[in-house]
Amino acid sequence: MPSFDAIIIGTGQAGSPLAGRLTEAGMKVAIIERNLFGGTCVNTGCTPTKTLVASAKTAQMARRAADYGVLLDGPVKIDMKKVKARADSVSGASRDGIGTWLDGMANCTVYRGHARFLDARRVQVGDDVLSADKIFINVGGRATLPEIPGLASVPHLTNSTILDLDVVPDHLLIIGGSYIGLEFAQIYRRFGAKVTVFETGPHLIRREDEDISRAVAEILTAEGIDIVTGAANLSVSRATNGSGSIALSHDGPNGLQAVGGSHLLVATGRRPNTDDLDAEKAGIALDAHGYIIVDDALRTNVDGIWAMGDCNGKGAFTHTAYNDFEIVAANLLDNDPRRVSDRIPVYALYIDPPLGRVGLTETEAKKTGRNIVVSTRPMARVSRAIEKGETQGFMKIVADADSGEILGAALLGTGCDEVVHSLIDVMYAKRPYEQVRRGVHIHPTVSELLPTMMAEFHPA
Known part of the structure; x- marks a missing residue:
């Protein structure tokens, strides 16, 4: 029975980088993958879908070319086979890169197959039984199908x-x-x-x-x-x-x-890939939806077992999975007590134009009982959006009038999936919105309107 210092189940956005940190720390690591290297993000999530978004955006801009004084002959045509091949190529390159990295990683052994717990220290993969004192679960999730007749x-x-x-x-x-x-x-x-x-x-x-x-x-x-x-x-x-x-x-x-x-x-919706893990044999507690229950440091109820990424119910994004890796590595290797509860919710909806979201919604902020103020600005009043011919959407920021704390924002407009990071950094720094109001931003950009918005708060 091969023995390791650590076993990692899954090569998603938490598992693979954790293998790198653990092996760098001198540990002997086994990492197990039953399907494709890279997990959801690389194979069926962010990477292929945002590649498709880019192709769709190009098609839309070609249709609007005349609005910009650019004349194209004939209607826009889509070669879906080429569109798919491009998305497959981008995903494949990322997947192959992760596989090459793991296969060449010193002190790391890659196992291909379905992992199942035998107990709290042993995992079976095919005919192999692996043991370790530390086991990290990064098995991701998949689409859930509702009970719809037919x-x-x-x-x-x-x-x-x-x-x-x-x-x-x-x-x-x-x-x-x-x-x-x-x-x-x-x-x-x-x-x-x-x-x-x-x-x-x-x-x-x-x-x-x-x-x-x-x-x-x-x-x-x-x-x-x-x-x-x-x-x-x-x-x-x-x-x-x-x-x-x-x-x-x-x-x-x-x-x-x-x-x-x-x-x-x-x-x-989605569900965690925990139903065929035999987690009960290790005594790992799951909630009613199948998510692995973890504490603020991502430890399960079983000593020596952690859960990261989509399977723990603490976030369903690539960036939260990667942050899970950072939290585990910091606590385990760096004597740095990082916690999930320190994380500010942030995500984006990648329609065009995109929605960048951070913190509380206005509705959620009002329920806190605080003295809430709100500032909004339509993208039709943003010079950069006007110049680009992309004036759909609006930006909204919610703050605490008494403390000056920025509580959340919803920025729907061109470039707003990037603009939102200006607010994220201020929120993590725990600085009041007055700090942003006094800042000087570059013109013409979408971000330059954030200081203006900070001067236009009104009661919610």
């Missing part, structure tokens, strides 16, 4: 399998009006598909403020995407016309309504 009887796509398409759907039906669903909605609309999004809630991206949701909906509907909110009692079936298409039915304001489509994407 779903099992019709072909359907998830965020992973839709990446296999090398044709543009005639009509893409999407169940789920949140981050994944909306990004794919705009991507495929810009590739030329008809797209309809069905959201069971009263508005899109339900965790966001309603004004942000409305603005996102306006951006998408302006591009010809049909959005159905409050879609109740969903069911799907094969179309009766023999075309092989899919019929999606829902209760609408006028009773039962049906929409036919060529393809169906289900984007209603």
Whole structure:
């Protein structure tokens, strides 16, 4: 039975860099991967989808070329096979780089196969049984499928399998009006598909403020995407016309309504990959949704076992997974007591223009009972956006009027996935918004309006 100082299960955005730190510290490490090096981000998440976003953006700008005085002959055409090949190439290069790095890492042994716990110190991979005093779980997550009548009887796509398409759907039906669903909605609309999004809630991206949701909906509907909110009692079936298409039915304001489509994407959430880990044999506690329960330092209830990334329920992003690695490494190797609770929530929705989000929403801030002030600015009043011809969206910042603490922001507009970092850094530095107001930013940029916004706060 091979013995190691540490076993890492999964090569995602926490597992791979942790292998590097542990081996540099002189530990003998085994890292296990049952599928593709790099985890969700590299293979079915950020890397391929943002490559598709870039292709879709290029197609849209080509259609708008005449607005900028650039004349192109004929309609814009999409070669979906080339689009897919480009996304595959970008993902493949990243995946191969991680694999080469791990395979060549001194004191690290890579095992390919499905890992299952035998007990709190032993893991089986195929015919091999590995043991270690320290085990780190980084098994990620996958799409979850809701219980919708008829779903099992019709072909359907998830965020992973839709990446296999090398044709543009005639009509893409999407169940789920949140981050994944909306990004794919705009991507495929810009590739030329008809797209309809069905959201069971009263508005899109339900965790966001309603004004942000409305603005996102306006951006998408302006591009010809049909959005159905409050879609109740969903069911799907094969179309009766023999075309092989899919019929999606829902209760609408006028009773039962049906929409036919060529393809169906289900984007209603994700679940952790812990159901086939045999975690119970190690005594590892899971919550009701299958997430591994961890403390502020990402330790499980079993001494010597940690959980990082999507499987611990503390974040569902590449950057939170990488931060999990940093927290574990800092506590274990650097005598630096970093904690998950020190992390400020931050993420982006990569429609075009993007939404950059940090901290509390306005709704959440009001529930704290603090004296809340808000500042907003439409992108139509941002010189950089006007010059680029991209004036959709608006920016909103929420603060505590008494302490000056910036509590959160929602920045929806061109470049706002980068602009939001100016606020993130101030929030981590625990500086009042007056510090930003006095700053001098470069003109013409989107960021230059942040100091102006700090001078225009008003009661929420």
